[in-house]
Amino acid sequence: MTKATREIHLPQIGDEQLKLLERLSNACAVSGDEGEVRKIVLEEVRPYTDEVKVDTLGNVLATKRSSVERPLRVMVAAHMDEVGLMLTSDEGEGIYRFESVGGTSVYDFSGKVMWVGKEHLPGVIGLKPIHLLEPAEIKRQFTVDSLRLDVGPATGKVKIGDRAAFATPFIRQGPSLRGKALDNRLGVAILIELVKHTSPLIELQAAFTVQEEIGLRGARVAAFSLNPDMALILDSTPAYDLPTWDVDENVRYNTRLGSGPAIYVADSGTLYDPRLVRYLVETAKAHGIPYQVRQPGGGGTDAGAIHKQRVGVPSVSISVPGRYHHSPAAIVRLSDWQHTMNLVAIALIHLTSKVLDGER
Amino acid sequence: MTEILPFLKELISAPGISGYESGVRPLIEKAWEPVTDKMSLSRLGSLHGFQQGTGPEPRPSILVAAHMDAIGLMVNALIDGFLRVTSIGGIDTRVLPGQMVTVHGRQDLPGMIVPTPARLLPFNAQDTVVPLEYLLVDVGLLPDEVATLVRVGDPISFAQPPVETAGGTLVGHTLDDRAAIAALTHCLEMLHSRPHMWDVWAVATVQEEVTYGGGLTSAFQLRPSLAVSIDVTFASSPGSPSHLSFPLGKGITLEWGPNTHPVLYKALKELAERLEIPVCLEPVPTESGTDTYAMQVVAEGIPNVVIGIPLRYMHTPAEMVALKDITRAGRLVAEFISQLDEKFLDKLTWED
Numbered sequence: 001m002t003k004a005t006r007e008i009h010l011p012q013i014g015d016e017q018l019k020l021l022e023r024l025s026n027a028c029a030v031s032g033d034e035g036e037v038r039k040i041v042l043e044e045v046r047p048y049t050d051e052v053k054v055d056t057l058g059n060v061l062a063t064k065r066s067s068v069e070r071p072l073r074v075m076v077a078a079h080m081d082e083v084g085l086m087l088t089s090d091e092g093e094g095i096y097r098f099e100s101v102g103g104t105s106v107y108d109f110s111g112k113v114m115w116v117g118k119e120h121l122p123g124v125i126g127l128k129p130i131h132l133l134e135p136a137e138i139k140r141q142f143t144v145d146s147l148r149l150d151v152g153p154a155t156g157k158v159k160i161g162d163r164a165a166f167a168t169p170f171i172r173q174g175p176s177l178r179g180k181a182l183d184n185r186l187g188v189a190i191l192i193e194l195v196k197h198t199s200p201l202i203e204l205q206a207a208f209t210v211q212e213e214i215g216l217r218g219a220r221v222a223a224f225s226l227n228p229d230m231a232l233i234l235d236s237t238p239a240y241d242l243p244t245w246d247v248d249e250n251v252r253y254n255t256r257l258g259s260g261p262a263i264y265v266a267d268s269g270t271l272y273d274p275r276l277v278r279y280l281v282e283t284a285k286a287h288g289i290p291y292q293v294r295q296p297g298g299g300g301t302d303a304g305a306i307h308k309q310r311v312g313v314p315s316v317s318i319s320v321p322g323r324y325h326h327s328p329a330a331i332v333r334l335s336d337w338q339h340t341m342n343l344v345a346i347a348l349i350h351l352t353s354k355v356l357d358g359e360r
Numbered sequence: 361m362t363e364i365l366p367f368l369k370e371l372i373s374a375p376g377i378s379g380y381e382s383g384v385r386p387l388i389e390k391a392w393e394p395v396t397d398k399m400s401l402s403r404l405g406s407l408h409g410f411q412q413g414t415g416p417e418p419r420p421s422i423l424v425a426a427h428m429d430a431i432g433l434m435v436n437a438l439i440d441g442f443l444r445v446t447s448i449g450g451i452d453t454r455v456l457p458g459q460m461v462t463v464h465g466r467q468d469l470p471g472m473i474v475p476t477p478a479r480l481l482p483f484n485a486q487d488t489v490v491p492l493e494y495l496l497v498d499v500g501l502l503p504d505e506v507a508t509l510v511r512v513g514d515p516i517s518f519a520q521p522p523v524e525t526a527g528g529t530l531v532g533h534t535l536d537d538r539a540a541i542a543a544l545t546h547c548l549e550m551l552h553s554r555p556h557m558w559d560v561w562a563v564a565t566v567q568e569e570v571t572y573g574g575g576l577t578s579a580f581q582l583r584p585s586l587a588v589s590i591d592v593t594f595a596s597s598p599g600s601p602s603h604l605s606f607p608l609g610k611g612i613t614l615e616w617g618p619n620t621h622p623v624l625y626k627a628l629k630e631l632a633e634r635l636e637i638p639v640c641l642e643p644v645p646t647e648s649g650t651d652t653y654a655m656q657v658v659a660e661g662i663p664n665v666v667i668g669i670p671l672r673y674m675h676t677p678a679e680m681v682a683l684k685d686i687t688r689a690g691r692l693v694a695e696f697i698s699q700l701d702e703k704f705l706d707k708l709t710w711e712d
Contacts, residue, residue: 091598107454107455107457110457111673111676112678124523124525124678127455127673129674129676130452130674138489142454146599148598148599152527152529153526153682154527166458171470175500176500176501178472242477243439243442245476245480258502324472328459328460331498
């Protein structure tokens with residue numbers, strides 16, 4: 001352990017952090033309707049920041065000033081929103097047509113219970129019973145259009161325009177955590193801890209963004225407003241570390257649970273700044289923190305919008321790996337969460353404008 | 361009187377896939393104990409509750425069956441800490457991905473059913489429903505822990521918790537057929553406080569979803585003069601053909617077809633009309649998918665009738681039932697039994 005890490009207080013995951021993640025995971029914040037998570041974020045960060053504002057799209061922008069002159073201005077972003085659905089038509093007797101919000105598969109909704117609206121009223125997305133299917137229908141692909149949400153045969157509190165999220169209560173199971181929307185409540189939880197613990201050398205611009213799942217729209221305006229020198233994006237990326245169908249070697253795992261924070265090099269939206277990637281890798285090595293390089297290709301984070309803002313923002317993304325994102329629940333490892341938090345906290349502590357010296 | 365809602369929530373929260381019903385059985389025993397004269401278990405594990413009639417010996421008897429087993433899954437391989445599974449009963453693979461389950465290993469483990477990621481499949485997952493053999497269960501533990509706690513052959517139950525929905529409805533798994541267990545319990549409680557000439561056997565059957573083994577063997581052992589199955593039927597719901605389904609919460613059904621006796625059907629229908637219990641005729645042209653299918657052909661044959669409780673989204677972990685229909689089913693059977701007299705059996709003739 002280096003001198004620097006001994007002197008600073010690294011955020012640790014204890015009961016308080018677990019309870020906060022549980023609250024964040026059980027809260028519903030389908031893209032465009034992030035109020036429930038925003039409320040928790042504001043409550044948590046307000047006492048620790050110099051300036052907090054909620055912008056016109058609903059982003060929470062919290063700035064923590066530095067004690068040094070002309071500090072490096074670092075935007076750290078984590079999106080608050082999650083995938084889900086919106087009720088689009090009332091067919092009577094408690095039956096609603098809906099459209100999905102964000103990237104989901106029809107199976108994520110099939111036969112699932114949902115939390116509808118601000119009161120989390122239960123509704124179910126049922127399917128035609130298997131007994132009544134034609135033989136060809138059993139294997140036939142179907143679409144979200146054919147599904148309906150059913151809140152029970154009574155008219156009441158649910159209405160067109162309401163959002164619904166998966167009704168999955170958060171649990172801890174051995175080394176793992178299971179809950180909905182861990183993409184990206186893990187990032188939100190880490191960013192809250194960073195706000196509470198960051199060193200004063202940099203100016204921390206914490207951006208809790210909206211509408212990431214439907215086109216990185218919150219991050220785009222947040223980066224314009226904050227006008228940072230660089231950006232670090234916290235997210236949760238898929239781990240496809242499951243057995244292949246024929247139990248052959250899985251060479252397309254993207255990331256693996258238990259292997260530490262996933263550092264991005266390239267995804268479908270961003271070619272990450274090699275200086276920042278190198279800095280994160282070297283920091284991890286120097287401090288004995290496990291890390292993995294996310295397999296390049298596919299996917300994306302708020303970096304896709306941020307790095308192209310104004311004259312350009314050197315950016316890097318780092319994710320807690322998670323299985324089954326965008327489904328009723330994800331499974332993640334507590335250790336990956338802790339290691340990601342440690343790596344980002346230490347990286348921010350030692351970060352100076354030198355990291356951007358030299359040409360990209 | 362047992363309150364239906366809390367009792368039913370308790371029933372569907374207890375495990376008991378076909379062949380492994382011992383998880384739910386004690387709850388039923390506890391509810392039946394105060395309202396029966398004796399109880400026993402069949403060799404296959406069905407629960408028999410007996411209420412003695414007041415008529416002279418030899419007394420006729422009626423058997424009322426509701427099955428207590430649930431559809432579910434079973435572990436058939438362990439791969440790197442993940443479980444491959446097979447189905448027990450009629451499982452709709454389309455609803456499985458993302459479904460929460462309990463793996464009954466050396467200890468109960470919360471698990472989640474997940475598809476093999478599309479990129480690791482030999483076919484385009486966009487084009488088809490991913491078959492069960494490509495689904496896995498993730499219990500969130502490390503491979504070593506899983507190998508210690510889980511064995512091939514361990515049963516797996518759905519874990520969707522009961523959810524109260526609007527309009528007096530309940531959503532959960534295994535309402536097929538625990539809703540009928542609740543109806544049968546309601547029936548026993550009504551009969552406990554009123555005289556009935558016939559002996560009554562309430563039977564919580566096992567293995568209905570796979571073999572009909574419970575209904576078959578208990579009917580043989582108890583050899584009733586008449587048998588009634590209470591089971592769920594299709595409630596009108598999005599996507600279901602309207603001609604094959606019945607409104608939810610608006611009454612119960614009486615099955616009409618080769619497995620049921622027309623005179624019994626008529627007697628129950630007329631009684632329901634007198635009592636103003638709404639009933640619909642449910643045409644079942646060939647096979648009744650209930651214990652009645654088995655019980656009708658036990659020994660020299662037993663006259664049967666089936667009472668249906670409309671249920672939405674059958675055989676998914678999020679079935680929906682209306683509590684009113686459960687009470688109606690229990691009440692109709694209780695009223696029917698209490699008016700059975702010595703001569704009723706003579707009426708069961710073919711009028712052709």
